[in-house]
Amino acid sequence: MNKETAKSIRKSLTADCTKCFGLCCTALNIVASSDFPINKAAGTPCKNLQSDYGCQIHSDLRERGFKGCTVFDCLGAGQIVSQVTFKGQSWREHPEIGDKMFQVFPIIEQIHEMIAYTAEALSYDIPHALSEKLSVQLKELQNLQSLDAEQLLTLDLVLYRFPLNKLLSETSKAIRESLIAKLPGTKNAKDYDHERANWFGKKLMGKDLRAVNLRGAYLIAADMRNADLRGADLIGADLRDADLRGANLSTSLFLTQMQINSAKGDMRTKLPSHIQRPSHWMN
Ligand code: SF4
Known part of the structure; x- marks a missing residue:
């Protein structure tokens, strides 16, 4: 192809x-949390779902505690x-x-x-x-x-x-191997392999994370401002509340819209072309 x-x-x-x-807004079972303030059983429409299937609080979901719906x-x-x-x-x-x-x-x-x-x-x-x-x-x-x-x-x-x-x-x-071969410096394979790493809240501001394997890594609330994540594999990585302001993810591998929606970013964050900049990043 x-x-x-x-x-x-x-x-x-x-x-x-x-x-x-x-x-x-109907099919899923949702347990009340900081992302969704009410319990909702699978197959039951959310109380905010209108008859035309629109959401009656669409414009202020985050302010009303329904952050999960924007993710x-x-x-x-x-x-x-x-x-x-x-x-x-x-x-x-x-x-x-x-x-x-x-x-x-x-x-x-x-x-x-x-x-x-x-x-x-x-x-x-x-x-x-x-x-x-x-x-x-x-x-x-x-x-x-x-x-x-x-x-x-x-x-x-x-x-x-x-x-x-x-x-x-x-x-x-x-x-990643092809990218690593082009990067300057020594090529220690261990430096590039952080699969399933627990980097909860880790300070990674400005770090060079190009071509790093971060498959399934826990990056919750990590400070990744201005980090370079080009060519980094982020499949399944947990980016909830990770700070990606100014970070470069333009060629990160296997990044999804949901991962980005759950993180923090701004107009300077560089994203792959298939990912949209979340509207809550622009406020
Ligand atoms: S709050 Fe709105 S977007 Fe969220 S589940 Fe209910 S109807 Fe859907």
Whole structure:
């Protein structure tokens, strides 16, 4: 697959709430916390969900304690479930399909997450053999989007996730090793491997973290102001309240909108082209 096509697939995975029946505001089970002030059972619409599926407090979610709603991103799963799987039928007009719709939503969400990572991997300069395997994987995942609800509910996603994780690790290694070779100084592999590191609140201001493996790292509330994270692999890293003001993440690997929405940043933070600058960063 050519890199431009892969980039456009990655970019297309964004939520279109106008085509969704408020699924994230209804399907999910939410326990009251600092991110969402009320308990909400799975399958029960949030009290703020309007009849047109808009949110009645959309403009001041953070001020009202619903910070989690400004972080969540379904990667376009909501509109696929609403318009493709259930062909434009809503749980409101057809309550009999509600349960199935709410169960299918997190399944499509996980499929979209895997498509996003696969498409991103294919947008890089990687060895041909790896690209071939990723292309096959992408086709298989895209085919899942058109399955009906019954078929989706019987899927074992581990069968897709496990081989994909291996391919994404290989992609990360190939890209980072090529970048590390171009960086000045000694090449101690240990300096670049901080997978699952616990860097909670760590002072990393202005650090050179280029090409570092931060897969699954705990970066909660880390001070990463003006840090250089180009080529760093951030898949699964917990960036909640990490301070990314002025940081360079323009070519960070496998960064998601949800990770960025959960962090702090500003107009100087450099982001990959498939990530939008959160509106709460601009206040
Ligand atoms: S507060 Fe608004 S965005 Fe959040 S779950 Fe409720 S309706 Fe949805």
